Amino acid sequence: MTNAVYTMTVRALAGVVSERAAETMVRSVLREQNLLPETVSAQDMQRLLSGPLLSRLSAVMPAARARQELRTLSGQMAERYPKAPTLFVESGPQATWDDPQETDLWTDLGLGADDFEFDDPEYAAGLSGRSYDLNSTLDQDTLIQTLGRLTGVQGVMVCRASGEVLRVRAVRDANGLAGVVAASAMLFQKRSLRLLSADLGGQTVCVCPLGEHCVAVIANSQANVGRLLVELQQIRVAA
The missing domain is CATH 3.30.450.30 (Dynein light chain 2a, cytoplasmic)
Structure with missing residues (x-):
């Protein structure tokens, strides 16, 4: 059975892509990182949100919007799991x-x-x-x-x-x-x-x-x- 971190991530992504696409995207990234939907931690997911998931979502929508959507989710996850702070930089461009x-x-x-x-x-x-x-x-x-x-x-x-x-x-x-x-x-x-x-x-x-x-x-x-x-x-x- 999938855990709360996985469910939270898929539900949030389902608001910007289809639910099926969201689940496929998250499961693919987890598999590439040797992680499981049943045991992925908030710390692991924060790393994926600012890395592989950002790259995946940027491929199907403007990069700025993808970054904003995942930054919002990352902030919400940090509030729910204080020991897993967001890894997104709030000011300045992602890269020069x-x-x-x-x-x-x-x-x-x-x-x-x-x-x-x-x-x-x-x-x-x-x-x-x-x-x-x-x-x-x-x-x-x-x-x-x-x-x-x-x-x-x-x-x-x-x-x-x-x-x-x-x-x-x-x-x-x-x-x-x-x-x-x-x-x-x-x-x-x-x-x-x-x-x-x-x-x-x-x-x-x-x-x-x-x-x-x-x-x-x-x-x-x-x-x-x-x-x-x-x-x-x-x-x-x-x-």
């Missing part, structure tokens, strides 16, 4: 690229191997993180939105190890970033590296290899690069 004021283009970066600062291979060893299926567009979008919430992040790109771009969100055209990723992929093939970063003078590019894929992030001077590197180190690829 949601701000329409940014209009400039990326410049030609022109980077080579000597421009990169390579990290200590043992940096942040032992940290655990979420797993993402980077062959799934849903998980690609979830990862991009998660990284995009970090202060100062201007763009996130998911690529194949060859440098082929699969998914990208950025405040500016990302052609320059794609070139950096392609160059980085070649460096990863030649050296045993966990990630690398390049200081562009006011901007920093970080690239992390993830098996057959890699993730690139570009951030401005307001970013905490140390935290950004830790977040990249925590990413795990789903088996």
Whole structure:
């Protein structure tokens, strides 16, 4: 028998999509996260509301409305379950690229191997993180939105190890970033590296290899690069 957290979530979603669609959506996300309708906790559901469920609902309605609907539900759940606070940020855009004021283009970066600062291979060893299926567009979008919430992040790109771009969100055209990723992929093939970063003078590019894929992030001077590197180190690829 499903529990109260599951029922509350499905009933709320049934107000914006059909009841059948709501139940299918929630059950699919729970299954992907190895959770059950009978035992899912409020803490687990809060994480799903601000991540996978937000991505799913944004695919069937405007992202702003999807976010507002789930933010409301998340707030109601936090009131009912005080030990499970909402994970939605109440002020500011979900990610920097949601701000329409940014209009400039990326410049030609022109980077080579000597421009990169390579990290200590043992940096942040032992940290655990979420797993993402980077062959799934849903998980690609979830990862991009998660990284995009970090202060100062201007763009996130998911690529194949060859440098082929699969998914990208950025405040500016990302052609320059794609070139950096392609160059980085070649460096990863030649050296045993966990990630690398390049200081562009006011901007920093970080690239992390993830098996057959890699993730690139570009951030401005307001970013905490140390935290950004830790977040990249925590990413795990789903088996």
